[in-house]
Amino acid sequence: MRKSLLHHRGLGLWALPLLALLAAMPPLLMALGMEFYISVLSRVLIFAIAASSLNLILGFGGMVSFGHAAFVGLGAYTVGILMDAGITSAWIAWPAAMLVSALAAALIGSVSLRTRGVYFIMITLAFAQMFYYLVISLKAYGGEDGLPLPARILKDDAQYYWLLLAITAAVMFALQRLINSPFGRLLQGSKENEQRMSAVGASVFAVQWQAFIIAGALAGLAGALLANMNGLVTPHMLHWSQSGQLMVMVIIGGAGGLYGGALGAGVLLLLEEVLAGYTLHWQMALGLLLLAVVLFAPQGLGGLLKRARHE
Amino acid sequence: MSEAMLKVDKLVKRFAALTVTDEASFEVRAGEIHALIGPNGAGKTTLIHQISGELKPDGGRILFEGQDLTHAGMPAHVRAGLVRSYQITSIFKRYSVLDNLALALQARRPGQASWWRKAVADEAIYAEAEALLATIGLQARGSQTAGRLAHGEQRQLEVGLALAAKPRLLLLDEPMAGMGPDESERMVELLRSLRQDVTMLLVEHDMDAVFRLADRISTLVNGRIIASGTPQQIREHPEVIKAYLGDEMESAL
Numbered sequence: 001m002r003k004s005l006l007h008h009r010g011l012g013l014w015a016l017p018l019l020a021l022l023a024a025m026p027p028l029l030m031a032l033g034m035e036f037y038i039s040v041l042s043r044v045l046i047f048a049i050a051a052s053s054l055n056l057i058l059g060f061g062g063m064v065s066f067g068h069a070a071f072v073g074l075g076a077y078t079v080g081i082l083m084d085a086g087i088t089s090a091w092i093a094w095p096a097a098m099l100v101s102a103l104a105a106a107l108i109g110s111v112s113l114r115t116r117g118v119y120f121i122m123i124t125l126a127f128a129q130m131f132y133y134l135v136i137s138l139k140a141y142g143g144e145d146g147l148p149l150p151a152r153i154l155k156d157d158a159q160y161y162w163l164l165l166a167i168t169a170a171v172m173f174a175l176q177r178l179i180n181s182p183f184g185r186l187l188q189g190s191k192e193n194e195q196r197m198s199a200v201g202a203s204v205f206a207v208q209w210q211a212f213i214i215a216g217a218l219a220g221l222a223g224a225l226l227a228n229m230n231g232l233v234t235p236h237m238l239h240w241s242q243s244g245q246l247m248v249m250v251i252i253g254g255a256g257g258l259y260g261g262a263l264g265a266g267v268l269l270l271l272e273e274v275l276a277g278y279t280l281h282w283q284m285a286l287g288l289l290l291l292a293v294v295l296f297a298p299q300g301l302g303g304l305l306k307r308a309r310h311e
Numbered sequence: 312m313s314e315a316m317l318k319v320d321k322l323v324k325r326f327a328a329l330t331v332t333d334e335a336s337f338e339v340r341a342g343e344i345h346a347l348i349g350p351n352g353a354g355k356t357t358l359i360h361q362i363s364g365e366l367k368p369d370g371g372r373i374l375f376e377g378q379d380l381t382h383a384g385m386p387a388h389v390r391a392g393l394v395r396s397y398q399i400t401s402i403f404k405r406y407s408v409l410d411n412l413a414l415a416l417q418a419r420r421p422g423q424a425s426w427w428r429k430a431v432a433d434e435a436i437y438a439e440a441e442a443l444l445a446t447i448g449l450q451a452r453g454s455q456t457a458g459r460l461a462h463g464e465q466r467q468l469e470v471g472l473a474l475a476a477k478p479r480l481l482l483l484d485e486p487m488a489g490m491g492p493d494e495s496e497r498m499v500e501l502l503r504s505l506r507q508d509v510t511m512l513l514v515e516h517d518m519d520a521v522f523r524l525a526d527r528i529s530t531l532v533n534g535r536i537i538a539s540g541t542p543q544q545i546r547e548h549p550e551v552i553k554a555y556l557g558d559e560m561e562s563a564l
Contacts, residue, residue: 003454005406006414007431180431182417182424189403189414196401199363200476201389202418 006185008258010176015169022165026158037273038157039229044269045164046225049171051249051261053218058247059255060179061211062191066121067108067128068246071101071216073238075223077135080147080233090153090228097224098217104131105216109209125240132238146234153228164225168262171218176258178214187211248286252293254300263302316341316376316510317362317393317480323370324357324534331357333534334371339480344502344511346521348545349531350554355514356398358531359484362512363395364388375480389419392479396472398488398514400465404458408449408468411457412440415475440475447471448501463494467501480510487517499523522546530554 001007011018022041029037050072057063075097082093112123141147154160178184186207190197198204227233236242245268253264268286275282297304315338324332331354339345349355360366362373364385373381375391388394403411413436417424430436444450447467452460457468466486473481486502487495499520502511515521521528522542529539532554538545545551 002431002437003407004410004431006410007429177427177429181426181428182420182430182433183426185414185430186418186424189418192403192405193401195397196403196415196472197418198385199365199389199395199397199401200415200418200472201386201394203386207424 006188007180008176010173010258019165019169023162026161030158035157038161040269040273042157042161042164042229043226044266045161045168046222046229047246047249047265047269048168048262049225050219050222051246051253051265052172052175052259053215053222053261054246055250055253055255055257055261056175056179056187056218057208057211057215058250059257059260060184060191061187061208063113063208063212064121064247065112065124065212065215066240066243066247067124067126068215068219069240069242070108070128070131070238071105071219072223072226072242072246073135073233073235074104074131075101075220076227076233076237077138077141077147077223078220079224079227080149081141083149084141084147088150090224093228094221094224097227098220101220101223102213102217105213105219106209109212109216113205113208113212125243128238128240128243132235132240135238136235142234144235146232146236149227149231149233152231160229164229167221167225171221172259172262175218179258183207183210248290250300252290252300254302257300257302257306260300260302264300267301314341315339317512318374319358319362319371320374321371322358322361322368322373324354324361324366324368331534332361332368335531335534335536336371337529337536337539339510339512340527341510342506343526344506344513344524346513346515346525346528347531348515348518348521348528353531354534355531356484357534359395359482359512359514363393363482365395389476389478390421392477393482394473394476394478394480395482396469396484396486398484400462400469402457402465402468402472404456406457407454408457408460409437409440409444409453411468412443412471412475413437415472416440416443419476443471443475446474446504448497461494463490463497466490466494466498470498470501474505474509478509480512481505483511483513483515485514485516487515487520495520 025041026038029035054068057065078097078100079093082096087093108127112120115123136144186202190204190207194204249264249268250261252267254260272282275285293300317339319335319337321334321336322332323334335358347355361368364383368381372379375393378391380388380391403414416436416439444453447470449464449467470486487498495517502524525542528542528545529536530545530551537550538548
């Protein structure tokens with residue numbers, strides 16, 4: 001096939017052994033007596049979706065959104081509030097979560113995409129903080145303490161993990177198609193040279209807005225999955241530090257790399273898990289890693305892997 | 312005489328207290344190369360910005376083939392067939408030359424872009440991009456990174472990107488900017504070869520090129536069109552001579 005910087009090859013056939021390995025993890029971990037790590041890996045899968053959705057707009061679209069956790073949190077609260085009202089079916093709750101987050105993204109995007117640079121960062125942050133304080137004010141739903149969920153979707157951790165794995169794989173495949181589609185090209189072109197893109201007739205705003213809404217919906221899905229895993233939704237899920245963490249994942253994994261978000265989520269969460277066992281100051285090591293990536297691997301760890309494969 | 316394709320009617324643009332475009336009026340006829348000349352700071356680029364839809368005028372009208380585009384945005388201008396190139400090269404530097412053209416061709420396609428189809432396998436677009444590559448004389452450069460092309464070649468690509476949007480009227484903002492004599496010559500040849508297919512409004516400082524290419528010329532001074540006419544008429548126009556006294560026109564005349 002023709003080579004093009006706008007075309008991002010996925011894992012290709014490597015996806016199959018990777019999927020098989022991930023699918024084999026629960027029995028493997030149980031055999032090793034490390035069941036606890038099943039839920040750690042589940043978190044990785046969920047954050048892989050959330051970070052990948054941010055990577056779509058940040059890495060491929062050049063929109064540095066500093067409020068992405070709001071969409072995760074709104075998705076989680078949608079599930080929480082529906083469950084509180086007695087609607088416990090994931091078939092209803094999860095699509096509803098995506099819809100609510102997509103609508104919020106449509107609203108936030110329609111305003112913030114009229115700005116650029118630092119203003120865009122600040123306005124997305126401001127909107128996210130508004131939603132943060134909104135859920136804190138919902139006294140009926142726990143206010144600052146959050147809202148415990150009455151029922152779980154699947155009782156068994158391993159089963160829930162497999163479900164997450166299937167959803168994450170589907171999301172990653174769909175994102176790959178999206179990024180390599182004509183739409184994905186317009187998005188990437190708008191990041192590269194916005195002026196030229198509109199001078200040849202593209203509606204840059206429409207393209208960026210659509211991408212923003214898709215990213216919001218996927219973050220909402222991640223929030224719904226997280227809510228059902230934790231059995232609890234809290235305002236903290238919408239806090240700006242959570243948006244920051246998603247950004248760090250994307251940067252470490254590789255902004256603008258197909259698997260940058262997923263890789264970053266994996267590295268960050270596993271590192272946190274391992275280091276937290278040794279020291280309370282594990283974030284120090286994280287800071288050093290982030291520094292090293294920014295200085296020596298601006299394409300993130302994904303970029304390093306890619307370079308290694310080509311050499 | 313053929314009908315006016317573009318009619319700019321008493322266009323006004325102010326930046327704070329400064330009137331940059333001051334009731335400028337002129338017409339471009341279908342099929343011609345119309346040059347817009349004027350001393351530095353006359354407001355040529357600001358005028359092009361407005362005609363291309365990048366800047367909104369404060370007064371007056373822009374009519375393109377009878378359609379009022381005065382307050383329309385750039386995508387609407389492109390759809391109507393009014394496309395511009397930039398004085399400061401504006402290309403996709405990291406992408407290959409062929410990808411530059413393919414991307415521009417795709418952007419022009421009407422309707423919602425697919426979210427699912429593989430763009431890299433779109434043979435129709437890439438075939439069209441290859442053809443365009445030959446038109447602008449870069450057939451040997453297709454796979455090269457656009458940012459690594461020589462300056463003159465980047466200017467050719469700049470014109471190619473504008474052509475990809477299928478203009479009926481091409482607005483060329485100083486296509487020869489920063490070029491050596493050989494490169495300028497190539498650009499003159501390229502623009503000549505295009506005149507069959509597309510009407511052009513050419514803003515250019517290179518008077519030699521202007522007088523070789525233009526069918527008609529309008530002269531902009533302090534935001535006003537002081538004269539429109541054939542190269543011969545412009546050459547002999549007293550106000551034009553006055554405006555250009557001691558400037559680049561002298562050598563060209």
